[in-house]
Amino acid sequence: MRGVNVTVEKNEFVAIMGQSGSGKSTLMNIIGCLDSLTEGKYYLDGHDVSKLSGKALAVIRNKKIGFVFQSFNLLPKLTALQNVMLPMTYARVSKRLRTEFAEEALEKVGLQDRMNHKPNELSGGQKQRVAIARALGNKPAIILADEPTGNLDSRSGEEIMVIFQTLHREGATIVMVTHEPDIAQHTKRIVSFKDGRIVSDSPVENQILAEVPAIESA
């Protein structure tokens, strides 16, 4: 990846598109503070984080970034509620508060009656919603979603997009990697990558508003 210069403003909803090997994963890892830059600078929430060490990066990931992964990445032995509480546990939020926040977040994604289920008792869409609730826990500066609908059927994918659009309306900053153009059309801006370079960066003309396919909670 070279010569990449992207700025994502607060409360933006950006899709990053590109083929595999185009560099979008590397960019995601850098935005997510999982990887560090060999050259250049990265400002997150106004702070230069490109020179930070492992421990400081862990704290940034914890407090500033909410990850949503393609393969959900829930811990299989924890319940939905415990999974959502996990980042707050590392942030040393008191047990009472973190239970409260986690319940709130799960309600927000429509899983109030699935809180004590383990991941293997949930559908793919529900798992991803737990993951989104988890990402919201520490009120992150940015929500980073890596192909969040990649493992979901279109109906569940649509549900996820409803949630993202709602969050965005409420002020969240969301960066989403996808290779599905119609999913990207749900965002406000599309940045396309090819061979480690940005080939286009433009606002979305006709944003698709996700239809609520009557969130089934069964």
Place this chain on the structure above:
Amino acid sequence: MNLLESLSSAIASVYSNKMRSVLTMLGIIIGIGSVILITSVGLGFQESVQSDFASLGMDSLYVTVKTDKDIASDDLLTLKDCDLIAGHPNVKFVAPSWQISIRVPVASSEEMQQAVLVSTNDDYRFVNSIELEYGRFLSSQDVANGSRVAVIDSQLSKKVFGRSNSVGEKIDLKLLYGTEEATVIGVVKSEELSAVFALPAYVYMPITTVFDIYGSERVDVVFFMLADKDQTSQTALAVNKMLELSHGNSDKYNVQELMESVETIYRVMGYITAFVSLVGGVSLLVGGIGVMNIMLVTVTERTREIGIRKALGATSRNIAFQFLVEAVILTGIGGLIGMTLGYAGAFLAGTYVGFLPAFSLPIIVGTLGVATVIGLSSGVYPALKAARLDPIEALRYE
């Protein structure tokens, strides 16, 4: 994540892999269990022996004929030897002892009570610290006259007469060749129901009386007590010499302190304890390696989990701590199980042999400490390995 939460999540993780966890703990369980078993049995034995011997005159010495030599009848100990020993200026009390097994009919029933007849003299009371409960002990007069008197212990008194004070009663003593009658002149305190040596009921009679009945002259043991205890070894040597001179033999007698025989028991016990502890130690070492091995497997298995946790903000220290706590929980629980089994085994062995194992707080604390240290040292490497994982690689791990 605070300590309590780390503990509960580690316990959950250990519990979710029950079979593997138990197998992993096995080395620790066996190691800790065997150390606990042997030390508690050893200590219990020691305490029990100590209380047994505390009631005996521990300062006493005793002479026996060596059993591993060719013994002629001239070499045997007699009452003359007692007088000889009494002649030594540093000897205060001398008591011969000749013991035979007898039966005593229980009054008003057909039953028989086993007892040991100790034929001795009035000094026996001092060399073996006998405590009187009723009446009196044998007197020098009884010995001189060969009186038909007996001192019995309260255990026997209760059995035979149904009460502790049986002074003045006639008691029948079934010997090998018939029944002899004697008058009870005193009741002495029974030995506490002793653990290591199940002590029988005792009857004491003047040795002269018994010799009359049996036409015998030989004495099993001569006990004696010294006026000046600092001279113990010299006096013991001198007594040996006197006996050899008088019998015209050499190297036929043992002169020993009661204390010495106790110390011999302790020494043997010490060797056994050391040996078993060594075996336990080896088992702990192997157990520790097993724990390390399983922890390494666990780290590999949970690479993805580690990646997720790191992405969500766990620091390397959080991760290292998590695995370290798990290792310590494994060995800690193993230690607890081992300790429980060890004590259970000790109790079982104890009831079988007849004494209680000793609980020792330092040993319990020490054992758990050792288990923790093993957990820490075998957990460090896997924990560091987990902590050093690159989150991107770890997340990609299938």
